[in-house]
Amino acid sequence: MGKSLPKALSSKSTFAWLLIAPAAAYLCLIVVWPLLETIRLSFTDANIGGESYVGTANYEKLANSKKFAATIGRTFYWMFISVSLKMVLGLLGASLLNAKIPGRAAFRVLVMPPWIIPIAIGCLGWLWLYNGQFGLISGALQYVGITDGPFEFLAYKQSAFYSAIVTDVWVGTPMVAIFFLAALQGVSTDLYEAAYVDGASRWYRFRRITLPQIFPVIVSMALLSAIWTFNSFEIVWILTEGGPRSATTTLIIDTYKTAIASFKFGPGAARAVVIVVLLSIFAIVYMVVLKKLEKRFGSK
Amino acid sequence: MMDRYSLLEKIGLYIAIGIFLIFILLPFFEMFMTSLRPLDHLRSAPYKFWSDEFSFDAYSSMWVTVPKLGRYIFNGVFIAGAVTVLAMIFIIPAAYAFARFEFRGKALTLSLFLAVNMFAGAVLLIPLYRVLRTLGLLNTYFAMIIPGAAFLVPMGIWLLKSYLEKIPKELEEAAYVDGASKMYTLRRVMLPLAGPGLVVVGVSVFIGAYAQQYLFAITFNQNSDYMPLPAGVFEFIGYQDVVWNEMMAASLVGVLPVMLIFLFMQRFLIAGLTAGAIKE
Numbered sequence: 373m374g375k376s377l378p379k380a381l382s383s384k385s386t387f388a389w390l391l392i393a394p395a396a397a398y399l400c401l402i403v404v405w406p407l408l409e410t411i412r413l414s415f416t417d418a419n420i421g422g423e424s425y426v427g428t429a430n431y432e433k434l435a436n437s438k439k440f441a442a443t444i445g446r447t448f449y450w451m452f453i454s455v456s457l458k459m460v461l462g463l464l465g466a467s468l469l470n471a472k473i474p475g476r477a478a479f480r481v482l483v484m485p486p487w488i489i490p491i492a493i494g495c496l497g498w499l500w501l502y503n504g505q506f507g508l509i510s511g512a513l514q515y516v517g518i519t520d521g522p523f524e525f526l527a528y529k530q531s532a533f534y535s536a537i538v539t540d541v542w543v544g545t546p547m548v549a550i551f552f553l554a555a556l557q558g559v560s561t562d563l564y565e566a567a568y569v570d571g572a573s574r575w576y577r578f579r580r581i582t583l584p585q586i587f588p589v590i591v592s593m594a595l596l597s598a599i600w601t602f603n604s605f606e607i608v609w610i611l612t613e614g615g616p617r618s619a620t621t622t623l624i625i626d627t628y629k630t631a632i633a634s635f636k637f638g639p640g641a642a643r644a645v646v647i648v649v650l651l652s653i654f655a656i657v658y659m660v661v662l663k664k665l666e667k668r669f670g671s672k
Numbered sequence: 673m674m675d676r677y678s679l680l681e682k683i684g685l686y687i688a689i690g691i692f693l694i695f696i697l698l699p700f701f702e703m704f705m706t707s708l709r710p711l712d713h714l715r716s717a718p719y720k721f722w723s724d725e726f727s728f729d730a731y732s733s734m735w736v737t738v739p740k741l742g743r744y745i746f747n748g749v750f751i752a753g754a755v756t757v758l759a760m761i762f763i764i765p766a767a768y769a770f771a772r773f774e775f776r777g778k779a780l781t782l783s784l785f786l787a788v789n790m791f792a793g794a795v796l797l798i799p800l801y802r803v804l805r806t807l808g809l810l811n812t813y814f815a816m817i818i819p820g821a822a823f824l825v826p827m828g829i830w831l832l833k834s835y836l837e838k839i840p841k842e843l844e845e846a847a848y849v850d851g852a853s854k855m856y857t858l859r860r861v862m863l864p865l866a867g868p869g870l871v872v873v874g875v876s877v878f879i880g881a882y883a884q885q886y887l888f889a890i891t892f893n894q895n896s897d898y899m900p901l902p903a904g905v906f907e908f909i910g911y912q913d914v915v916w917n918e919m920m921a922a923s924l925v926g927v928l929p930v931m932l933i934f935l936f937m938q939r940f941l942i943a944g945l946t947a948g949a950i951k952e
Contacts, residue, residue: 385775387854391765392781395825398762402822403788406799413798461692468689473682481938482693485700488879488934489927490748492886492902496923497699500706500916508702511719546696554945596789603792606886624794632891637798644795651790 407648413641420635430642439618440626440643444650447622450537451602457541458601459594462548467578469549470556480553487546495610498539502526502611529619532612536620540607544600548593555589556582595658599651623647700924707731707921714916731925734918737908740896744904745926748885751816751900752930755881756874759821759828763873766825767832768858772844782833785826793823793887804892815892816885816900824877831876835869835944836862872944875937882930901926 414430416423434440469480486494504510504524513519525535563581572580605624608614614621614629621629623643631640677685706714708726735741769775770782793800800819801810809815843865847857863870889903896904905926908919 384773388769388773388775388778391769395762395766395785395829396781399785399788399822399825401803402800402819403791403796406796406803407791409799409802410796418798464688465692468685468692471677471685473677473685479689479693480942481935483696484934484938485931486696487883488930489883490885490900490902491883493905493923493927494699496905496919497703500920501699501702506714506716506719506916508698508719511721514719515721542695542699550942551945554942599789600792603790603794605792605794606884610886624792628794628797631798641798644798647795648790652787655790 410641410644413637414645416638416641418637418641423638426638430639433639434642434646443618443621443623443626444646447602447624450533450540450622451598454537454540454544454601454604455594455598457537458544458548458597459590461541461545462552462593463590465545465549466552466556467582469553480550483546483549485546486543487550491543491606492610494543495539495607498535498542499526499611502535526612527616529616532616532619536608536611539611540601540604543607544597548597551593552586552589555586559585591662595655598658599655602651602654603647623650703920703924707917707924709917711913711915711917730917730921734908734915734922734925737915737918738904738922740899740904741922741926743897744899744901745929747813747898747904748882748900748902748926749929751813751820751885752878752882754813754817755820755824756878758817759824759877759881760870760874762821762825763828763832763877764863764870765858767829767836767873768862770829770833771836772841782830785829788823788826791823793819797887797891801892811893811895811898813898816888816898819888819892820881820885824880827880828873828877832866832869832873835872836866839865868940868944871937871940875934875941879934 413423415425415427417426417429465483469476469483501507501509502525504522504527507525509525510519510523513523514521523531526532559582563585564577567577567581602622603624604622605628608620608622608625609628612620614625624647627640627643627647630636630643634640707730708728709723710725710727710729713720713723713725738744766785770778804810804815804818807814809818839862844857844861847861852860885900886902889900893899893903901923905919905922908915908922
């Protein structure tokens, strides 16, 4: 078949481009074009009725809004806390699942459900757990006497925010743990055996062999997880819809509320562009800082 | 020898795993307990840990309360399956190109693909809505399948590329020497060798597609015939009352098919990931 193709195709790079073209075209249609369109819309007052050019008015409004500044801060705080917890719990979980003890195979399977089931279904479970009147957690707290009466976890600013974080961590940790587990298993046993023979303790082996060896995986996982957590929509939307009094409104929730729930496409698009810009800056800073650290502290 | 644990260490390990698993499984446990209780019992404070009236009634009445429940369950699995097939059609050739060929702009192209991860669907909803309307796809299965697959393609390419890079080049070169074309080599030499890698990527894409249907479903589809479970299950929230016990029963039954499939696949998943999919 290859022989009948025109000669140009036999060049390796042309063939490579041909293989990439379908995916590239598809992403152009579903991601790149909508992105450009979002940028264009952000300079308009587009709504259900129509649209007209308004210059940078949408952005000026955002820049002067204290509420929006608070939303940005809240989103980064949300991302930082949640991703840190996912990384620590993921690493801890992976190490536990990697221990050679009876029941290991079963434990591995039991950890995965939050990752596999639809996020929305898991959120329903948490919604019910957080219920003050009839929920298990509030009930247990009353039973042991920590609280006198029912406690509505999602009704107060602080508790709603951290409840949403717990759910987000619950959804995100299993996948992180499984990927870390795979990385742990990829570490050569020779290294451990050599260290063991030299009398290194388990903790020492973890710090000096395991961590450096799987460090690249942790780094890329943390970045991916940060981006996903930043844009995490379903969990907050189902638990609180951004409330109470905006306590759980992250940028993505604010964007959805503005654009889809209130049909203010222009201002919504401006918020979407802010998200993309902030995330790009974050990703670049993250990678630059990492390179610098790597240089300073030698290889890994 | 090195992996021997003292009795104390073992007890510690099991306690730690136990705490971890309680956190992970608590919602499922409570969902199950809720599904067994009569509704008026759920609506009584203070919270009771045990009930004398446990029954499986909700598991039969839920099909009456939400008549299309079976359809929703099917739709969820069907959409995730279709997304997986569509995504793999784009992932396989692109991953092969990135793994095997050197060409100008390769690193840049790859980073552009990965940058797609930054644009979650929620950011692009407005224009996506217009694209789908222009194509006449709103309120069809495609409204959920087409955008759903796009955001899983970059991750899939990345995973599969890393896996393919682990397959020795010599095998392909032998095929070339024997006069096989590039297409033939991809189909007959690489694909069979990449089997485990394809399973890993396929399962990961399916999980991603199955887990994240909610947003596109509530935004791009109003037709209840095409609604997947994550959106349909909210029909148990009525105007006056939430039928919690049936909603929990429906949630558990609804995810059961995928859980069972996964139970068979998880061995390959961990083994495949370990085999090199993510090691750089």
